Each structure stands twice: as structure tokens, then as C-alpha cells.
Amino acid sequence: MDKIKEVAGNxxxxxxxxxxSAIVRILQQTDGCSRADIAKMTGLxxxxxxKIVAVLIEMGIVSEVGFVRGNGNRRSIGLRLxxxxxxxxxxxxxxHVFSIGVFDICGKxxxxxETEFGLDEFAEDVLAEMKKQIHELLxxxxxxxxxxMAVPGPYLRKEGRIAMVTRMPSWHDVNFIDEFxxxxxxxxFIEQDANxxxxxxxxxxxxxxxxNSLTYFLVGEGVGSGIVxxxxxxxxxxxxxxxxxxxxxxxxxxxxxxxxxxxxxxYCSATAMLKKAKKLLPEIFQEEITNRWEACNKxxxxxxxxxxxxxxxxxxxxxxxxxxxxxxxxxxxxxxxxIGDSISQGGNLLLPTINRIVKERILPEIxxxxxxxxxxxxxxxTLYGAAAIxxxxxxxxxxxxxxxx
Amino acid sequence: MDKIKEVAGNxxxxxxxxxxSAIVRILQQTDGCSRADIAKMTGLxxxxxxKIVAVLIEMGIVSEVGFVRGNGNRRSIGLRLxxxxxxxxxxxxxxHVFSIGVFDICGKxxxxxETEFGLDEFAEDVLAEMKKQIHELLxxxxxxxxxxMAVPGPYLRKEGRIAMVTRMPSWHDVNFIDEFxxxxxxxxFIEQDANxxxxxxxxxxxxxxxxNSLTYFLVGEGVGSGIVxxxxxxxxxxxxxxxxxxxxxxxxxxxxxxxxxxxxxxYCSATAMLKKAKKLLPEIFQEEITNRWEACNKxxxxxxxxxxxxxxxxxxxxxxxxxxxxxxxxxxxxxxxxIGDSISQGGNLLLPTINRIVKERILPEIxxxxxxxxxxxxxxxTLYGAAAIxxxxxxxxxxxxxxxx
Numbered sequence: 001m002d003k004i005k006e007v008a009g010n011x012x013x014x015x016x017x018x019x020x021s022a023i024v025r026i027l028q029q030t031d032g033c034s035r036a037d038i039a040k041m042t043g044l045x046x047x048x049x050x051k052i053v054a055v056l057i058e059m060g061i062v063s064e065v066g067f068v069r070g071n072g073n074r075r076s077i078g079l080r081l082x083x084x085x086x087x088x089x090x091x092x093x094x095x096h097v098f099s100i101g102v103f104d105i106c107g108k109x110x111x112x113x114e115t116e117f118g119l120d121e122f123a124e125d126v127l128a129e130m131k132k133q134i135h136e137l138l139x140x141x142x143x144x145x146x147x148x149m150a151v152p153g154p155y156l157r158k159e160g161r162i163a164m165v166t167r168m169p170s171w172h173d174v175n176f177i178d179e180f181x182x183x184x185x186x187x188x189f190i191e192q193d194a195n196x197x198x199x200x201x202x203x204x205x206x207x208x209x210x211x212n213s214l215t216y217f218l219v220g221e222g223v224g225s226g227i228v229x230x231x232x233x234x235x236x237x238x239x240x241x242x243x244x245x246x247x248x249x250x251x252x253x254x255x256x257x258x259x260x261x262x263x264x265x266x267y268c269s270a271t272a273m274l275k276k277a278k279k280l281l282p283e284i285f286q287e288e289i290t291n292r293w294e295a296c297n298k299x300x301x302x303x304x305x306x307x308x309x310x311x312x313x314x315x316x317x318x319x320x321x322x323x324x325x326x327x328x329x330x331x332x333x334x335x336x337x338x339i340g341d342s343i344s345q346g347g348n349l350l351l352p353t354i355n356r357i358v359k360e361r362i363l364p365e366i367x368x369x370x371x372x373x374x375x376x377x378x379x380x381x382t383l384y385g386a387a388a389i390x391x392x393x394x395x396x397x398x399x400x401x402x403x404x405x
Numbered sequence: 406m407d408k409i410k411e412v413a414g415n416x417x418x419x420x421x422x423x424x425x426s427a428i429v430r431i432l433q434q435t436d437g438c439s440r441a442d443i444a445k446m447t448g449l450x451x452x453x454x455x456k457i458v459a460v461l462i463e464m465g466i467v468s469e470v471g472f473v474r475g476n477g478n479r480r481s482i483g484l485r486l487x488x489x490x491x492x493x494x495x496x497x498x499x500x501h502v503f504s505i506g507v508f509d510i511c512g513k514x515x516x517x518x519e520t521e522f523g524l525d526e527f528a529e530d531v532l533a534e535m536k537k538q539i540h541e542l543l544x545x546x547x548x549x550x551x552x553x554m555a556v557p558g559p560y561l562r563k564e565g566r567i568a569m570v571t572r573m574p575s576w577h578d579v580n581f582i583d584e585f586x587x588x589x590x591x592x593x594f595i596e597q598d599a600n601x602x603x604x605x606x607x608x609x610x611x612x613x614x615x616x617n618s619l620t621y622f623l624v625g626e627g628v629g630s631g632i633v634x635x636x637x638x639x640x641x642x643x644x645x646x647x648x649x650x651x652x653x654x655x656x657x658x659x660x661x662x663x664x665x666x667x668x669x670x671x672y673c674s675a676t677a678m679l680k681k682a683k684k685l686l687p688e689i690f691q692e693e694i695t696n697r698w699e700a701c702n703k704x705x706x707x708x709x710x711x712x713x714x715x716x717x718x719x720x721x722x723x724x725x726x727x728x729x730x731x732x733x734x735x736x737x738x739x740x741x742x743x744i745g746d747s748i749s750q751g752g753n754l755l756l757p758t759i760n761r762i763v764k765e766r767i768l769p770e771i772x773x774x775x776x777x778x779x780x781x782x783x784x785x786x787t788l789y790g791a792a793a794i795x796x797x798x799x800x801x802x803x804x805x806x807x808x809x810x
Contacts, residue, residue: 002445003445003446003447003448004431004615004635005431005615005635006444006614006615006635006636007427007428007430007431007446007447008427008447008448009418009423009424009427009447009448009449009453009454010420010423010424011453012417014420015415015416015417015419015420018415019414019415019774022412022413023412023413025411025412026412027411039407040407041407041408041412042408042409042412042413042414043408043413043414043809044414044416047705048416049414058618059565061459108620113592113629128453136683154771156770163770163771164768168566185470203701209411210410210411211410212641212642213641213642213646214642229641230410230411230640231410231411231496231636232635232637234639234737235618235634235635235738236617236618236634236737236738236739237617237618237739237774237775238738238771238774239738240738240771241618241634241736241737241738242735242736242738243735243736243738244735247652247732247735247736248608248654248728248731249653249654249655250657251654251655251728252655252657258737258766258767258768259765259766259767260731260767261766277612279575307607321544323656324652326653326665327465327652327653330649330652330665331646331647331648331649331652332639332641332646332647332653333640333641333642333643333644333645333646333648334641334642334723335642360664360667360786361663361664361666362663362664362665363559363568363663363664365561365568366506366559366568366643366645369642369643370642373694385444403650405746
């Protein structure tokens with residue numbers, strides 16, 4: 001009989017850590033809060049807040065920032081998170097390319113770099129290059145407290161393996177945990193890409209608080225989703241919950257590599273769109289496609305310029321994204337759906353059709369309470385999400401992870 | 406700026422309550438645990454456990470039960486929950502019928518009663534009868550600590566209203582919270598039926614612990630699901646997450662009352678099966694159907710007896726339940742799917758086809774780790790679930806709710 005997580009007991013240290021986490025999280029979202037504001041938001045007494053904040057200041061995690069306007073116009077001392085002392089590395093691994101960036105725990109980007117590779121390159125060579133680049137960044141930036149990595153789903157998180165890497169079979173046997181867990185002297189965390197995007201929107205998106213339920217709808221090379229429900233990522237048993245891309249929208253539809261039929265991913269991924277675009281719009285795809293993100297954008301530009309065929313194609317894609325949103329609403333009842341990745345470049349070309357489908361297919365008293373947005377993050381949500389994976393852990397266990405003076 | 410739940414602070418009382426809850430929950434699952442067992446499972450020191458247990462005994466929530474075999478064959482004192490002192494009333498409200506039962510927090514049933522009503526009866530009359538019966542039970546059973554109610558989904562839990570009651574429009578405006586919250590001097594909790602079923606399986610099913618993720622798949626008059634992921638019910642923003650019955654399996658399929666097309670519910674609910682059965686098997690449906698649960702069973706009996714048409718129909722239904730399981734796996738990554746309600750009476754007639762579909766459509770390394778079971782609860786999981794709704798609250802806040810000596 002071992003310790004069972006769901007009935008784990010808590011001691012006084014755990015309690016202290018929970019409260020430190022609550023305060024650090026408030027400051028991550030709201031710069032310049034006063035102790036009185038924090039007392040209100042947490043429900044803790046002002047005396048408790050003062051005590052905890054004193055320790056966080058002592059630890060170098062929080063600073064005072066001078067006076068802010070408080071209750072009833074009284075001046076109070078504002079507090080801020082010392083984000084610049086707590087940097088994280090985000091690593092996005094995907095087909096064709098990996099990106100690495102340095103961020104702080106408030107989402108500020110310090111540097112980022114991209115490396116392309118061929119599907120025929122040996123996995124071990126690509127991994128060696130990734131490790132080299134991460135080591136270089138660790139040498140250059142001294143305040144790094146953790147590393148987060150986003151990989152394509154379905155990622156089996158306890159095992160550290162990707163269950164299916166479309167068109168990249170040699171990656172099937174790579175154990176990401178074994179490869180990275182002990183390579184650096186910093187904590188290393190991995191999640192699948194859509195979960196990473198959901199955390200990016202949760203921590204770095206400006207969606208306001210409180211927020212009961214946020215869904216990130218990744219529509220790019222693959223299609224996936226990440227759900228933050230009542231402050232927690234929906235993980236499932238193996239870590240592969242919310243694979244919206246492989247939920248069927250037609251059980252008699254075409255076969256998918258995953259075994260299922262009529263998977264949503266077959267209808268509205270970048271791959272699906274570009275395949276059709278090459279046939280319908282040969283004039284804009286005379287050269288071979290090298291950058292697929294730009295190729296998607298070409299289709300959207302043609303549509304904006306009034307190209308009829310491009311408009312029709314974009315509308316068809318939007319319709320399927322709309323069906324995806326209908327499934328997400330029935331499946332997860334989100335307050336906000338944020339659509340991101342390469343197809344989301346279509347922005348306002350897509351939204352009217354998506355909203356129409358949702359309005360037609362969801363009861364009004366439900367559909368009227370879901371916001372559907374295009375991601376406004378200026379950094380690729382998956383790379384940003386890789387940083388958010390690490391940030392999430394830091395903010396939940398601040399004294400364990402965050403730097404001391 | 407009000408208190409924000411997701412950054413709520415915790416004080417020492419909260420800590421004490423969390424640990425009491427952990428211990429009470431262990432005893433709810435495992436009768437006769439020793440203090441040493443509990444220390445192991447919670448990770449608390451034996452001194453802490455001893456202290457907390459002393460208070461729980463003092464409060465009359467826990468008792469000692471004599472010696473049990475402990476570590477290394479040493480005898481230890483066993484502990485048990487005084488379940489009989491902590492009864493809950495479960496109320497199931499559904500189309501045609503409501504049921505009320507008295508249970509203890511370990512799931513033992515003391516009494517249950519069913520009341521049928523017509524779709525044309527006034528909601529207020531039905532509600533008055535429900536209240537009367539509940540009051541009678543409260544008078545008769547003195548140890549009742551809370552009442553739980555299960556209603557058909559989609560139930561908007563903050564508002565207390567059912568968003569859509571198929572064929573029962575007069576119930577649309579009933580506010581269940583207003584009706585029941587202050588009617589009794591006991592805490593009253595409401596959830597939708599499939600969530601209730603999930604809690605019944607979670608607290609009263611014998612699925613073992615730890616359990617990362619359990620999905621209850623309700624296949625009856627309606628089709629729905631309830632997800633317990635890492636010890637928490639998936640609720641979404643309005644409380645209507647996991648409406649699997651309204652996830653489309655064919656976006657161009659027939660229209661559903663909910664606005665969507667090709668909803669799973671249209672293909673494998675009891676309503677769908679009985680509609681087909683009446684045409685295919687006129688010989689067994691000569692009289693009008695009064696009890697729909699029994700009518701479903703008639704089809705299964707005919708299939709068991711080798712009736713070819715019944716077998717075909719059952720197989721078709723099983724196929725759609727299989728597609729539902731595929732969606733549930735892609736959507737929620739459960740460790741166990743428990744199928745319940747009237748269609749689950751088909752049991753072993755259904756399982757081979759369901760398992761075949763799942764095996765065909767889910768990657769083997771994923772499908773091999775999901776158990777698909779028929780509910781083994783001997784009490785209707787929705788009624789039992791109504792009791793589980795109340796039980797769940799009691800076990801999470803034992804000192805707030807459970808009876809003192």
C-alpha cells in the first residue's frame with residue numbers, strides 16, 4: 001500500500017506553499033496589487049498576507065513598487081513579481097522544426113531561435129542539437145529556473161513517448177523523459193502541444209480572471225485541444241485527453257492514421273487545406289512549399305484579395321472549425337475557445353462562419369455564453385506554451401522552484 | 406475585487422479539514438484500515454493520523470472495530486466509518502418518473518420508492534409530491550445529513566435550470582435551486598444525471614484505487630457521460646461538460662432537438678432502439694409500451710433467444726455505443742468506461758461489438774489500457790448517483806457536514 005495521491009495529506013509546509021502560490025499567481029496576473037487587494041482576492045486576513053509577502057520579499061520573489069491607488073483612493077504600497085529573476089526556457093518540438101526561447105514567468109520574451117530539420121534526419125542528431133542549444137542558453141542566461149517542452153500529441157506523459165508521430169515513425173521510440181530529465185541541472189517538464197497552448201493562453205493571454213474554463217483549439221499541421229477546467233489542465237489517464245483532432249465528425253468518413261474514421265483533423269488541418277489549395281489555386285503554389293505556415297497565409301491573402309476559389313476553400317475550412325467548436329462546447333463547456341496555430345492566421349475570414357455554425361448547432365442560452373476568439377498572442381502559442389508549462393509548475397510551488405536572492 | 410476561487414487562500418482550519426477528508430475517504434473505500442495503513446496512504450506521520458482520528462472518533466464519525474492484521478502480521482486496531490449515522494437522501498428526477506431513496510455514505514440502501522407521472526402533469530404538482538415524500542423520509546430517518554438530486558442534462562448548475570428537457574417543455578422554467586434549496590433544513594445538492602452516475606461509480610462502484618480517470622457512459626432514454634478526472638468531476642463553465650449524447654458522429658446527419666446534427670443520442674438511446682424495435686419486432690411489442698426499461702429488456706431477451714432481427718438491432722446499437730466509446734477515449738482518456746442505464750441491460754450481448762470497434766479505431770497502446778465495463782451497481786446508477794452527489798460533498802467536508810455524537 002503506497003501513498004495515494006488523491007487522499008494525500010497536507011502538512012503545515014504544504015499550507016504555507018499553497019498560500020504563497022496563490023499570492024504569486026495573483027501578482028503574475030496583476031502587476032501592482034496591494035496587500036489589501038490580495039487579502040480580498042484570497043480571503044486571507046491582511047495579517048496573514050503581510051506575513052507571507054514578507055517572506056516572499058525576503059526570498060527575492062516579490063518586490064515593492066511604490067504607491068498605487070488603493071481602496072477608497074488611499075495610497076497603498078504596490079507589489080510586483082520579480083519576473084526577470086525567474087526565467088524559463090521553452091522548447092517546442094514539432095515536425096520539420098524545433099524552436100527554443102527564453103521567457104520570464106510573466107511571459108516576456110528574451111530570445112528565440114528556430115531550427116529546421118528533415119523528416120529523414122536521425123532523431124538522435126536532432127536531439128543532440130536541441131540539447132546543445134539548451135545548454136548554450138543555460139550558460140548565457142543565469143536566472144533560468146526551469147525548462148518546459150511541448151511535443152505533438154498524443155503524448156503518453158508517464159512514459160515519455162509520443163504514441164503516434166504522423167510521417168515521423170523514427171520518433172515513435174524516443175523517450176523524451178529519458179532524453180531530457182537528467183540532461184540539465186534544472187527541472188524539466190513536458191506536455192503535448194495543445195495542452196501547452198492552453199497553458200500559454202491561461203498564463204500569458206489576457207482573458208481576465210476569474211475564468212472557469214478555457215479551451216485552446218490548435219488548428220495547424222495537426223488539430224488538437226487543451227482544456228483548463230477550474231484551474232486545472234484536463235489530463236486523463238495517460239495524459240492524452242482532449243484529442244479533438246481525432247474525434248470523428250463522420251464515423252463512416254475516410255480512414256485516419258490513428259485508426260479512427262472521419263477525424264476532424266482530416267478536414268481542417270493545414271495539411272488538409274494546403275492539399276486542396278494546391279489543386280484549386282495552382283497559380284499561388286507554383287514553387288514547392290517550404291514554409292507551410294507562410295503557405296497557409298498565402299491562401300488567406302488570396303481570399304482577402306477576393307479570389308473566389310480561395311474564399312470558398314477558407315469558408316469550407318471555417319465550417320469544419322465550426323463543427324470542431326460545437327464538439328468542444330458539447331464536450332467541455334468552455335467559457336472561452338481560443339483558436340491558434342497556422343490556420344488561425346485566417347482570423348476574421350474564419351470567425352463569421354465559425355460563429356454561424358455554433359449559433360445554428362448549439363442552444364442559444366449556451367452558445368451566447370461562449371466566447372470564440374482567435375489567439376492574440378504574438379508568439380507561437382506552442383513555443384510560448386512550452387514556457388507556460390514550466391511557468392505553471394513554478395507558480396504552483398514557488399518556494400520549491402523560484403530563485404532566492 | 407471579490408474573493409477569487411482559484412487563488413483562494415487556506416488557513417489552518419482548511420488544512421485540518423483536508424486531512425480529515427482524506428482519512429474519511431480512505432475509510433469510505435476500505436473498511437478496517439489501521440492508523441498505520443492510513444499514514445502510509447496519506448503520507449502523514451502516524452502521530453498526525455492518530456491525532457486526527459482521535460477527533461473523528463470524538464465527533465462520532467469514526468469507530469474502532471477491534472483488531473485487524475497489520476504490517477508484518479502484527480495486530481493493529483481497525484477503523485471504520487460510522488456510515489449508519491450519516492444517511493443521505495437521493496432523488497432522481499427523470500421523464501415519466503422520479504425515485505427517492507435513503508442511503509448511507511458507504512452506499513447501503515435503506516429504502517427506495519418510485520413515482521410515475523405523465524408528461525402532461527403540471528410541474529408544480531409533481532414538485533409538490535416530491536417535496537412531500539422527501540419531508541416524510543426526513544421525519545422517518547433521523548440521521549439524514551444531506552440530500553442529493555440528479556436531473557437530466559444539460560443542467561445549468563449555477564442557475565438551477567435544465568436547458569432542454571426533451572418532450573417536457575413545461576419543465577424548462579423550473580428553477581430547481583429555488584424550489585429545493587431552502588425547502589428542507591438539510592444541505593441540498595443538484596447535478597445532472599450522468600455526472601451523478603459517475604459519482605455513484607466513483608464512490609460506490611468497486612473499481613479499486615487509485616483511479617486516475619473514470620467515465621460513466623449513460624445509455625438510456627438519453628445518452629450522456631460524466632467524467633471524474635484525477636478525483637474531480639469535469640464541470641465546465643455552466644456545469645454541462647461531457648454531453649457526449651450531443652457530440653455529433655455525423656455532421657451531416659439528422660437534426661437533433663439541441664440544434665446539432667447527427668448527435669450520438671439519435672443512434673443509440675433507448676428511444677432510438679425502441680423505435681426501431683417496434684418496426685422490426687412487432688411480435689414482441691403488441692401492447693403499448695408502458696415501462697420503457699422493461700421494453701428494452703424484451704429486445705435483449707429476444708436477441709438472447711436467437712431472434713435474428715433482435716440480434717441485428719442489438720448489434721447496431723452496440724456499434725454506435727462503440728463509436729461513443731471511441732469518442733470518450735479521444736475526448737477524456739479514461740482508465741475505465743462504465744456503461745450504465747437501460748441499454749446496459751444488454752451486457753454481454755453488447756460488449757464484444759463495442760470492444761471490436763474500439764480495437765479497430767484506437768491505437769493499440771491506448772485501447773489496451775482502457776477497461777470497458779457494464780455497470781455492476783444493483784441500484785439504478787442515477788438514483789444511486791443522487792445519493793453519491795450528497796456523499797461526495799460530505800466526504801470532502803466531513804467536519805462541516807457529518808453528524809456529531
